[in-house]
Amino acid sequence: MEYRTLGKTGLKVSRMGFGGIPIQKIDEEGTRKLLQDMVKRGINYIDSARGYTVSEQYIGYGMEGIRDQFVLATKSMARTKEAMAADIETSLRNFRTDYIDLYQVHNPSMEQLNQVIGEGGALEALLEAKNAGKIGHIGITAHSTEVFERALTLDWVETIMFPYNIVEQQGAELIRRCGEKNIGFIDMKPLAGGAIEDGALALRYVCSNPDVTITIPGMAEIRELEENQKACENQEPLTKEEEEKIQAVRDQLGTDFCRRCNYCAPCSVGIQIPSVFLFAGYLQRYDLEQWARDRYSTLKVKASACIGCGKCEPRCPYHLPIREKLKICAADFGE
Incomplete structure (x- = not known):
């Protein structure tokens, strides 16, 4: 396993x-087995978040006795000092530890970022917890290039997490600037939220970029640990055949697809929008019609229930025409 220095965190x-x-x-036992296997493989970085329901708790259970083997990172969507201080304490309890290596401000908008760094903002709690x-260290995650660019100017930001993969290139130049400023770059969504089926190819592509400090596929x-590690450890240059496959993925997916970040929620009528788009992707792109229809049938509220209120669209960091896409899904699935 190759190791990198995570920017100015050291x-x-x-x-x-x-x-x-x-x-x-x-479950907890399944997580314990994963973490124990990670120790054997030399995978030492763990990413979680307050918003990932039981993730912190499962990881805390799984780290019992092996906490010192990991660089532990999590994040919070708290924007005020009081809320962030409470979230930090909750994370410490969940992880069953007395320190967290990296705590991140989770996906703020530009307006929310101003709140975070203003008087009584979340940054005050983070700095107090660090002292x-x-x-140990403070970072930020983003889906917006505007927020990414702003984060590069903030002296307290030690790491930045942002989506980067075969089809999401919007942050490429900003990722390069992370290296210049000695800010660790953490790559999220290397498989474009599951839209890229060839995981090995996707990870080979991401790791071919020297400006990416670390990539964190969900597993x-x-x-999955074994397959993904093998892909990431392959440091041979991308072959001509792989380059052709990469272009084929780009041609197939384009830029108009859902990354399942779920920031569009809640839907006014209860549609699980990312799930609708996920199943539609299998129906439309991967020739898995029956599987897609079976999964779609389990949704309590179908795409056809959309009332066109539009409340979801301003929340989407990728500016997808969600209402129009739901109409297409409803037509394709027939409900």
Whole structure:
């Protein structure tokens, strides 16, 4: 396993880390097995968030006895000092530890970022926790290039997390600037939120960029750890055949697809918008019609229930025409 220095934090992290979203669908014992296997493989970086339901708790259970083997990172959507201080304490309890290596401001808008750094904002709690030894370093995550660019100018930002993959290139130049400023760059959504089926190809592509410090694919099975690690450890230059496959993925997906970040929620009538788009993707792109229809049938509220209120669209960091896309999904699925 290759190791990198995570920018000005000085932390030594494995080139591939562990994204803690998918473990929400397993259990504590399953998480323990994953983390124990990670120790054997030399994967030492764990990413979670206050918003990932039971993820922090499962990881805390799984780290019992091996906490010192990991660089532990989490994040909070708190914007005020009081709320952030409370979230930090909750994270410490969930992780069953007395320190967290990296605590991040989770996906603020420009307006929310101003609140975070203003008087009584979340940054005050983060700095106090850092001075008290409860957290080691402070970072920020974003989906907006505007926020990314602003974060590069903030002296307290030690790491930045942003989507980067075969089809999402909007942050490429800003990622390069992270290196110039000695800010660790953490790559999220290397598989474009599951839209890229060839995980090995996707990770090979991401790791071919020297400006990416670490990538954090979400994993819930040891098989995924093994496959993803193999792809990330392959440091051979991309072959001509791989380059052709990469272009084919770009041609197939384009830029108009849902990354399942769920920031469009809540829907006024209860449509699970990311799930609708996920199943539609399998129906429309991967020739898995019956599987897609079976999954779609489990949704309590179908795409056809959309009332066109438009409340979801301003929340989407990718500016997708959600209402129009839901109409297409309703037509394709027939309900």
